[in-house]
Amino acid sequence: MTENRLDPRFVRTRRLIMDAFLLLSTKKDFKNISIKDITSEATINRATFYYHFMDKYDLLEKTLEEHLMTNVMREISIHDQLNETTLASVFMSVTQFQSSLASQCRKSFESFTSVIEAIIKKELEQVFFEMMVNQNAGVREESVRIASVMLSWSIYGAAVNWQYNDTRPAEEYIQLVIPYLSQGLKFFIEEGVR
Structure with a gap:
């Protein structure tokens, strides 16, 4: 095959x-x-x-992965540095992906959420890991891995919180979240050098 x-x-x-x-x-x-x-x-x-x-669950996973890869990852790939602009862009892409999927698949969206969560976290973790390794020579790989996991989960969590609990525009909401993400990232990188 x-x-x-x-x-x-x-x-x-x-x-x-x-x-x-x-x-x-x-x-x-x-x-x-x-x-x-x-x-x-x-x-x-x-x-x-x-x-x-293999089955409809495999189809669901592959379909969502492909949509995520084309929509969200295309946006991320235009950034070569992991900074506040990149984090805001990633957040906006994730929220747009989720909103688009929710409106396209109204009847099934709730069934997809756990699969969407796993895919987004996994893909973002890998992208963040690669960006941080390229950007931070000398930082222990374990620290970079932990930071990339924390960052991917934080972005996804912020997107879900915004989707279900906030009425502000996504652009405004992410500006409230960025300081927390930046401080967490800075801490992990500093600790990783030690």
Whole structure:
């Protein structure tokens, strides 16, 4: 299967399945979407579905990962330094991703939240780790790993808190959060040199 990932037919079929799934997510709750529904909507057979995905949970994870990678990570990649501007940009991207998904998949969004959380944290952790390693020579890798985990969880937590508990614009809210993120990052980097 790895050899075929670049084959245009493979890519097209995979996209067709993901699009069918996203369309069904706007109409039905995730738990009520069956493989039969997905294959009917995508006009493929079950064997083709299982060639691309293990089950609907695998499809959910891969679809969300791909959407996250194209939407959120594109925004992050334009920054080469981890600073307050980058943190604000990452926060805005995460909130836009969540809002977009919530409006696209109203019926299933709550079912997706734990998967969204895991994917966002994992992807942000990796990006932050790479940025911090490049930016902070001499800092222990363990400290950078801890800082990247804390930062990714903090960004995600702030985005969720804003989404459910705050009425201010996201741009205004992140300005309240940035000092905490910056101080935490500074502490971890300073401690990592020791």
